[in-house]
Amino acid sequence: MVEHIMRTEQAVSWDVCLELFMGGDKRLTVVAYAFPNDPPERERLSLQHATMTRLFEGKLYFAPLNEGFPPRRILDIATGTGDWAIEIGDRFPNSQVTATDLSPIQPAEVPPNVTFFVEDSYVPIMLTAM
Amino acid sequence: MSTSEDTTDEHGRSEEWEYTVPFDYIHTRVTAGCWSSFRDQIAVQAFEALNPGGFFESQEFDGLFSSDDGTLAPDSAIARWSHDLCAASESLNRPLVMARYLKSVYEEVGFVDVQERIFKVPTNEWPKDPKLKELGRMWESNMSQGLSGFSSYLFNKVYDRSPAEIEVCSAPADLSHDVIADLVFRSPW
Numbered sequence: 001m002v003e004h005i006m007r008t009e010q011a012v013s014w015d016v017c018l019e020l021f022m023g024g025d026k027r028l029t030v031v032a033y034a035f036p037n038d039p040p041e042r043e044r045l046s047l048q049h050a051t052m053t054r055l056f057e058g059k060l061y062f063a064p065l066n067e068g069f070p071p072r073r074i075l076d077i078a079t080g081t082g083d084w085a086i087e088i089g090d091r092f093p094n095s096q097v098t099a100t101d102l103s104p105i106q107p108a109e110v111p112p113n114v115t116f117f118v119e120d121s122y123v124p125i126m127l128t129a130m
Numbered sequence: 131m132s133t134s135e136d137t138t139d140e141h142g143r144s145e146e147w148e149y150t151v152p153f154d155y156i157h158t159r160v161t162a163g164c165w166s167s168f169r170d171q172i173a174v175q176a177f178e179a180l181n182p183g184g185f186f187e188s189q190e191f192d193g194l195f196s197s198d199d200g201t202l203a204p205d206s207a208i209a210r211w212s213h214d215l216c217a218a219s220e221s222l223n224r225p226l227v228m229a230r231y232l233k234s235v236y237e238e239v240g241f242v243d244v245q246e247r248i249f250k251v252p253t254n255e256w257p258k259d260p261k262l263k264e265l266g267r268m269w270e271s272n273m274s275q276g277l278s279g280f281s282s283y284l285f286n287k288v289y290d291r292s293p294a295e296i297e298v299c300s301a302p303a304d305l306s307h308d309v310i311a312d313l314v315f316r317s318p319w
Contacts, residue, residue, distance in 0.1 A: 044275040048160065051268040052189065055249055062247060063155060063185040071154035075179070077172060078161045088157075098153075 037103035042081050045105075049083035060087055070095050082106035082116055089114035152181045159189040162228040163219060169235045177239050186241060190229040191251075 053060070065071055070092040076085040076099040085099035089111040097114040099106070106116040156176045165171050176186045219226040233246050252266030253273070 040275065044272060047268065047275070048272045051251075051265065051272055052159065054265055054268065055251060056189075061155075061157065061187055062245070063187045065155060065185065071184070073151065073153045073155075075149075075153045075156045075176075077156065077158045077176075078164055084157065084159055095154075 037105050042105050045081045046083060049081070060084065060091060065092075067092070072096065074098070076100070078102075079106065079116065082110070082114075085114055085116070086110055147175045147179055149179050152184070153179055154181050154184045156180060156184070156186045157188075160191060161188075162190055162192070162226050163224050165225075165228075166223040168228055168232070169239065173232075173235055173239045173241075177241060186236070188229075188232055190232060192227055192229040 056062075072095055074085075074088055074092070074095055074097045076082075076088070076097065079085045079099035079101045080103075082099055082101075082105075085097050086107075089095070089097040093111070093113060095113060097111075098117065099114065100117045102118070104116075104118045110116070156179065158172065161168075161172075173186075180186060216225070216227045233244055237244055251269045252262050254270040255263045255267045257263050257266055
């Protein structure tokens with residue numbers, strides 16, 4: 001069986017995901033990431049963020065981070081639409097926030113201390129000191 | 131702590147992070163289903179990418195439903211669906227059941243002062259308490275938009291079910307959802 005790695009720069013919807021695997025092309029057996037990244041999914045991620053915030057009664061984090069001695073460099077892995085990363089950037093305006101995701105679904109306008117990186121399937125992440 | 135000699139993943143991509151300056155705080159949220167091995171792809175590397183005394187925090191949920199009084203019958207439709215979903219994710223090497231193992235995984239890779247907090251989320255509006263009711267409503271919406279699509283993908287891929295055969299159970303009343311575990315870990319000084 002031939003294995004393909006699917007990687008697309010277009011917005012992927014659930015229909016596309018399902019079509020690929022239900023379709024006749026049985027050669028497509030490997031996908032880097034199973035989730036869509038279209039507008040409905042972005043909305044869902046924002047809702048999910050709001051739900052988590054409510055669940056945690058407004059707390060973004062439970063780590064004993066100290067606003068008097070803030071964490072200088074913060075990394076958010078699989079940041080999705082970047083809601084958490086943006087909020088932590090606002091909370092610690094003098095800290096540098098790096099946030100990564102496979103999908104480029106983060107807003108273009110972000111606080112100046114927040115930077116999003118799209119993980120490329122073929123190229124390792126190389127970030128130097130900012 | 132040991133790392134695998136072969137640092138390429140099943141897609142032939144390098145798994146090694148290449149950050150040149152360490153972080154003070156690393157965070158993950160709701161990433162179950164993204165990884166074949168959270169331990170190797172994330173935990174080990176987070177440990178190495180953190181300054182001594184830095185913090186790593188994961189806010190993750192487990193893929194299984196539970197009920198507060200333990201009355202979820204194993205042969206009920208919702209229990210079977212939940213089990214099938216998690217088993218399918220396992221067979222695709224993207225396990226949804228992950229959060230419950232994280233504490234021991236992190237201790238294994240070297241984090242200390244591990245704190246685990248467990249939250250329960252209602253699956254719909256069943257609670258009488260207005261705050262929980264609203265939370266349940268929001269989580270139900272999140273699940274119906276997200277998990278149902280993911281479960282369709284899994285059920286089709288693993289069990290070869292057509293869309294007509296795939297039934298997404300809406301959770302019956304009085305079930306709490308997936309326990310959400312928030313874990314905070316510290317890198318040793």
